[in-house]
Amino acid sequence: xxxxxxxxxxxxxxxxxxxxxxxxxxxxxxxxxxxxxxxxxxxxxxxxxxxxxxxxxxxxxxxxxxxxxxxxxxxxxxxxxxxxxxxxxxxxxxxxxxxxxxxxxxxxxxxxxxxxxxxxxxxxxxxxxxxxxxxxxxxxxxxxxxxxxxxxxxxxxxxxxxxxxxxxxxxxxxxxxxxxxxxxxxxxxxxxxxxxxxxxxxxxxxxxxxxxxxxxxxxxxxxxxxxxxxxxxxxxxxxxxxxxxxxxxxxxxxxxxxxxxxxxxxxxxxxxxx
Amino acid sequence: xxxxxxxxxxxxxxxxxxxxxxxxxxxxxxxxxxxxxxxxxxxxxxxxxxxxxxxxxxxxxxxxxxxxxxxxxxxxxxxxxxxxxxxxxxxxxxxxxxxxxxxxxxxxxxxxxxxxxxxxxxxxxxxxxxxxxxxxxxxxxxxxxxxxxxxxxxxxxxxxxxxxxxxxxxxxxxxxxxxxxxxxxxxxxxxxxxxxxxxxxxxxxxxxxxxxxxxxxxxxxxxxxxxxxxxxxxxxxxxxxxxxxxxxxxxxxxxxxxxxxxxxxxxxxxxxxxxxxxxxxxxxxxxxxxxxxxxxxxxxxxxxxxxxxxxxxxxxxxxxxxxxxxxxxxxxxxxxxxxxxxxxxxxxxxxxxx
Numbered sequence: 001x002x003x004x005x006x007x008x009x010x011x012x013x014x015x016x017x018x019x020x021x022x023x024x025x026x027x028x029x030x031x032x033x034x035x036x037x038x039x040x041x042x043x044x045x046x047x048x049x050x051x052x053x054x055x056x057x058x059x060x061x062x063x064x065x066x067x068x069x070x071x072x073x074x075x076x077x078x079x080x081x082x083x084x085x086x087x088x089x090x091x092x093x094x095x096x097x098x099x100x101x102x103x104x105x106x107x108x109x110x111x112x113x114x115x116x117x118x119x120x121x122x123x124x125x126x127x128x129x130x131x132x133x134x135x136x137x138x139x140x141x142x143x144x145x146x147x148x149x150x151x152x153x154x155x156x157x158x159x160x161x162x163x164x165x166x167x168x169x170x171x172x173x174x175x176x177x178x179x180x181x182x183x184x185x186x187x188x189x190x191x192x193x194x195x196x197x198x199x200x201x202x203x204x205x206x207x208x209x210x211x212x213x214x215x216x217x218x219x220x221x222x223x224x225x226x227x228x229x230x231x232x233x234x235x236x237x238x239x240x241x242x243x244x245x246x247x248x249x250x251x252x253x254x255x256x257x258x259x260x261x262x263x264x265x266x267x268x269x270x271x272x273x274x
Numbered sequence: 275x276x277x278x279x280x281x282x283x284x285x286x287x288x289x290x291x292x293x294x295x296x297x298x299x300x301x302x303x304x305x306x307x308x309x310x311x312x313x314x315x316x317x318x319x320x321x322x323x324x325x326x327x328x329x330x331x332x333x334x335x336x337x338x339x340x341x342x343x344x345x346x347x348x349x350x351x352x353x354x355x356x357x358x359x360x361x362x363x364x365x366x367x368x369x370x371x372x373x374x375x376x377x378x379x380x381x382x383x384x385x386x387x388x389x390x391x392x393x394x395x396x397x398x399x400x401x402x403x404x405x406x407x408x409x410x411x412x413x414x415x416x417x418x419x420x421x422x423x424x425x426x427x428x429x430x431x432x433x434x435x436x437x438x439x440x441x442x443x444x445x446x447x448x449x450x451x452x453x454x455x456x457x458x459x460x461x462x463x464x465x466x467x468x469x470x471x472x473x474x475x476x477x478x479x480x481x482x483x484x485x486x487x488x489x490x491x492x493x494x495x496x497x498x499x500x501x502x503x504x505x506x507x508x509x510x511x512x513x514x515x516x517x518x519x520x521x522x523x524x525x526x527x528x529x530x531x532x533x534x535x536x537x538x539x540x541x542x543x544x545x546x547x548x549x550x551x552x553x554x555x556x557x558x559x560x561x562x563x564x565x566x567x568x569x570x571x572x573x574x575x576x577x578x579x580x581x582x583x584x585x586x587x588x589x590x591x592x593x594x595x596x597x598x599x600x601x602x603x604x605x606x607x608x609x610x611x612x613x614x615x616x617x618x619x620x621x622x623x624x625x626x627x628x
Binding site for chain 2: 015044045046047048050057058060061063064065066067068069070071074077078079080081082084085086089106107109110
């Protein structure tokens with residue numbers, strides 16, 4: 001009899017608790033990618049996650065590392081302090097679009113510009129899922145939601161926020177990439193991005209964020225398969241995939257080095273305090 | 275204890291906090307607590323600590339939440355309008371049973387109010403700090419020395435009862451200078467096995483959380499916390515009595531207004547009025563036992579506050595309706611004079627004296 005070989009198993013950083021996510025929701029995939037990455041880096045015992053308010057509010061029950069449940073939008077501030085207290089830990093926040101780009105936009109931008117050595121996992125599905133499908137800061141123009149029943153009218157509700165593009169302008173950001181989970185190849189790419197973000201954090205390079213463009217079949221009112229199609233047709237052209245910031249690719253060890261180079265003609269920056 | 279130094283109240287709070295083992299300070303600029311943050315920004319880098327000026331009061335209190343969850347002794351400070359913004363985070367701290375210290379150097383309100391001293395946040399501090407059923411321990415110092423001593427105690431009690439603790443001061447106490455003997459640097463800090471420090475592969479995961487989707491679980495949690503509140507109510511009441519033994523008129527005053535009330539009591543005694551002062555040191559728990567003890571001689575109570583009458587509610591709750599309980603106060607940033615309080619004592623004495 002051939003020797004038994006384990007070829008696939010639950011990541012150690014996931015608990016055995018069944019998730020509450022709807023059929024076709026990609027939060028489960030992203031949780032798995034986060035957990036696999038932590039396992040592969042051997043950081044399960046040093047990881048501390050911060051869960052948001054929103055669909056992934058119960059993430060603290062699904063990740064087996066230490067977890068903190070934050071107030072709505074405040075995960076970056078909580079993660080900031082956790083990392084400051086224990087710099088050797090791998091600290092991540094896990095946030096949705098309403099949490100990160102609406103009520104928590106100030107916390108998001110300032111954690112990024114401070115160059116906090118944390119990783120933000122951002123699930124963008126263009127809708128508030130937990131509360132039943134309201135318009136989000138990333139809801140597309142003309143997209144129908146509970147609170148944009150005639151479609152998002154940009155004259156009234158303005159335009160969606162492209163988070164990676166916005167954050168990439170900030171000096172504290174070491175790495176910002178937008179990925180998706182529409183097919184296995186995309187999922188593998190998403191995994192690589194998440195793992196890279198964690199590696200950058202542990203190497204002390206600066207703030208890292210991975211935006212995952214995902215679906216919400218329930219609140220989009222579609223089958224999971226149709227939701228993937230809608231994502232590819234509408235979300236991906238509006239939120240182009242790719243790397244928006246990578247300080248190492250730009251030739252710098254850290255976001256701080258890149259920031260210094262950018263301000264090389266500013267005496268106060270290069271000379272320090274007189 | 276070391277030598278006496280001359281310090282502002284705000285600075286004494288900061289210096290003593292560091293000696294209590296606080297190594298993480300999160301704040302946002304606001305008058306009149308400015309010196310506290312400025313002091314922290316100077317000292318924290320020297321003691322291996324963190325001073326972080328947050329982008330908002332909301333962010334600062336959530337940093338305190340995070341640092342507390344991670345097991346550190348941490349604090350934030352602000353003044354009235356900023357403390358309102360912190361209400362959300364304080365509620366979450368209470369809900370997650372996280373210890374931390376919040377300083378409110380009060381100014382006039384509501385809204386932007388004024389930048390002068392007030393005691394208009396008594397209700398907020400003692401019963402309405404945020405949503406949900408919760409309390410925080412509230413200390414009300416009235417000297418710079420007490421600012422130093424009480425923030426030290428605040429960290430101890432926060433860790434002991436796993437609760438946010440507030441120092442309720444005001445612009446007068448924060449800004450004035452007095453000699454102070456700072457407490458000795460604390461030795462060992464308490465173990466925090468519940469903290470989210472990383473499992474290190476040695477235990478089940480810790481979770482800092484205030485969410486209970488099953489209402490029976492939430493109710494059970496609230497009842498468990500209420501038992502802790504009962505212990506606090508029983509063990510932690512603090513107050514100071516002055517000339518109370520035969521007092522027919524009992525003034526009740528805390529913080530800055532208690533200093534003024536005390537001067538008025540001395541003057542009124544010179545006029546032969548049997549008056550004394552009960553000074554609550556803890557506002558929650560309110561020193562009900564000490565106040566009850568004055569009821570044998572008291573014919574009337576006068577709550578002296580720098581507001582429109584807030585603590586007077588607590589005085590009435592304790593002494594009931596059979597004895598007159600009046601309020602004297604100036605508000606909006608006005609500090610009453612001893613003579614104004616004396617006049618209020620005379621008026622009350624004329625009403626209830628023989």
